[in-house]
Amino acid sequence: MPLDVPTPLYVGERLRDLILCYAGPWAFLPYMRNREDSELLWHARQGVILAFAECAVTLAMLILGLFPIFGAVSIRFLLPLWLLWCLGMSVTSILQATKGKKHRIPVIHQFVDYL
Secondary structure, rough: OOOOOOOOEEEEEEHHHHHHOHHHHHHOOOOOOHHOOOHHHHHHHHHHHHHHHHHHHEEEHHHOOHHHHHHHHHHHHHHHHHHHHHHHHHHHHHHHHHHOOOOOOOOOOHHHHHH
């Protein structure tokens, strides 16, 4: 019975671009640079949407932080959880992308085809 060989990690510029795809605002670099590579473009699109969602939701929570009751809940509890979730999705997506797999981030992956 043959053993499954793990897929090799990418090296060089492709590895750099896959990491940049999920590195917040730097996701635009591989998105603009690699238009011919469909797999890398998919990851770049998902990374751009994740960065936009992270900024939009964080800004909304900061605005809610101006109100007395919602501010305490928003800033002290929801914002750290949201940022931790975004970090976890970025790290998981980077690890899966370097193995050649597509990690579909919940809700965000539905908008990849529209970008």
